[in-house]
Amino acid sequence: MKVLSDVWSSITGNVNTRVKDPVIGSFAVAWIICNWDKLAILFLGENKVEERIGALVEKMAIIEKPALIYQDLDLLALPTVLTLFYLFFLPPVSLWVNQKQKKAIIAQHSHAVDVDILHAKKQLELNKEKLRSNPNKGFLEKDVELDIQRQKARDELRNKIRNEYLDKKIKSATALASKRTEEAAILELQRRKLEQEVEEKERKSTSEKLRFERQSQILKATIASNRFPAAYFFLQRLSGALREDNIVMSLEGLSETVAAIFGYDNFEQMINDEDFTNDNLERLKYVLADNELVNRLDEICKKEVDKEEFDPEVIFQYIQTIFEDQPYEFLSEDGLIEAISICVNEDSFDILNSEELSGPIAETDTIFEELELEVESYQFKENFSVKFQGYASGPHRKESDMRGRDLEVRLTAISKPIIGSFGLGELEYEIDARPRDYE
Structure with a gap:
């Protein structure tokens, strides 16, 4: 019996080793899955054993009928494919799935560990409560x-902390409270000091203002005294021209006339x-003889005592005489336009x-000798x-006997007032x- 037991143990051990082998075991399982119908007929068929x-032998006689390998794929080909799929393709897929499930698995494990720890703590508290509530114990x-x-x-401790x-x-x-009292005292001192500074500044400001007004009056008087000789020059010339024809004009009339000549209101x-x-x-x-000058002269003449002796047109003629020997001209608008045209x-x-004509002249390739301008x-x-x-x-620059291209010129002569409204200065050109485009 012992020999039979040893033989059986050897056979079962060898079978277990072969079954546990990954290739043999996988192929055996794949073959059983693919050929379950044959095995079912073998074990559950109604015919005799x-x-x-x-x-079954006839269906599996590969040696006698090699064509069965191609005719019956379930016999070897399909189990072989399933075995290779299980051995080589499924493990990487399983590993990839395990990698993706790693966080969830760890979280589940951590949750289970936390539950076990909480359960152990609750059990410890329960044990303590049971031990304490036991009347037979002194706990x-x-x-x-x-x-x-x-x-x-x-x-x-609570009373100590509260106290x-x-x-x-x-x-x-x-x-x-002490700090606010001190700050209030400081603020009061600062307020008083500020009030004193404001009063002092107001006194200084008032004093400075009075001094400025005095100096301003002095300055105005000084400026007026500096300008009076120029005004006196025209007063003297106009008065002298009138006096030659035994015409006497008041000082106010003379001064207002001189002011009107230059366009001042008074x-x-x-x-x-x-x-x-x-x-x-x-x-x-x-000096522009504006059209309104005659009207101003008429108003001035009406204020004189002997109104009949004064005529605005006559006074206008006397005004023209005082500019005859001066470096500046007294002209009407037409006369001023003509004078500017001559200039x-x-x-x-x-x-x-x-410089304004240097660029256009360079484009024409012409030596310009004549410039004809007309008032527009x-x-x-x-x-x-x-x-x-x-x-x-x-x-032309290269052929002197040939006329060059003309240059179209636009010029604006500007004379700006430098004294009053009608005292004009030197000309400025734009x-x-x-x-010239001949087309």
């Missing part, structure tokens, strides 16, 4: 005493004007050589400006040009 075994009395002692300690907190609040309130405005100086008189080039034509050489329009608003339009001409 010999017939069922013969039928209950000691536990009650410990609870009483802990409650007493907590009450003492310390109240002491701190009292000290803080006292310090705050003599005081002229005297207080910062531009009415001898320097500006030296820069003066034209522009006299400056034609400088105009042709100006004029206006007198803030400045007296006259617009000219014309052409510059001359021979020049624009382009080659």
Whole structure:
């Protein structure tokens, strides 16, 4: 019996080893899955055992019928494919799935561990409660005493903390009140000091203001005294011209007439004007005889005592005489336009050589010798400006016997007031040009 037992043990051990082998075991399971119908007929068929075994052997006779390998794929081919799939393809997939489930598995494990720890703690508390509630043990009395002692300690600590907190609040309130008292005293001192500084500044400001007003009056008087010689010059010339024909005009009439000549509203405005100086008189080039001057002269003449002796047109003629030997001209609008036109034509050489014409001249390849300009329009608003339009001409640069391309020139001559509204200064030019387009 022992020999049979050893033989059986050897057979079962060898079988277990073969079954546990990954290749043999996998192939065996795959073959059973693919050929379950054959095995079912073998074990559960209704025919006799010999017939069922013969039928199974006939279906599996690969050696006698090699074509069965291709005809019956379930016999070897499909189990082999399933075995290879199980051995080589399924493990990486399983590993990838395990990697994706790692966090969830760890979380589940952590949750289970936490549940076990909580369960152990609750069990410990339960055991303690059972032990304390056992009347046969002395733990209950000691536990009650410990609870009483802990409650007493907590009450003492709470009272101590409350008392310390109240002491701190009292000290803080006292310090705050003291600090606010000191701050109030400091603020009061600062307020008084500030009031004193404000009063002192007001006194100084009032004193400075009075001193400034005095100096301003002195300065105005000084300026007026500096400007009076220029005004006196015109008063004296106008009075002398009238006196030659035995016409006597009041000082107020003379002063208002001189102020009207330069476009001032009154003599005081002229005297207080910062531009009415001898320097500006030296820069003066034209004095415009505005159309409103006759009306102003009519009003001035009406204020004179002997009104019949004064005629605005006669006074206007006397005004013209006082400018006859002066470096500046007294002209009407038409006369001023003509004077400006003459001046522009006299400056034609400088105009042709100006920077504004250098670019257009370079485009024409012409040597310009003549410039003909005609008055296009004029206006007198803030400045007296006259617009000219014309052409510059001359021979070709490379062929002197051939006429070059003309240059279309637009020029604006501007004379700005430097004394009053009608005292005009030197001319300023605004020049624009382009080659003439004959088309």
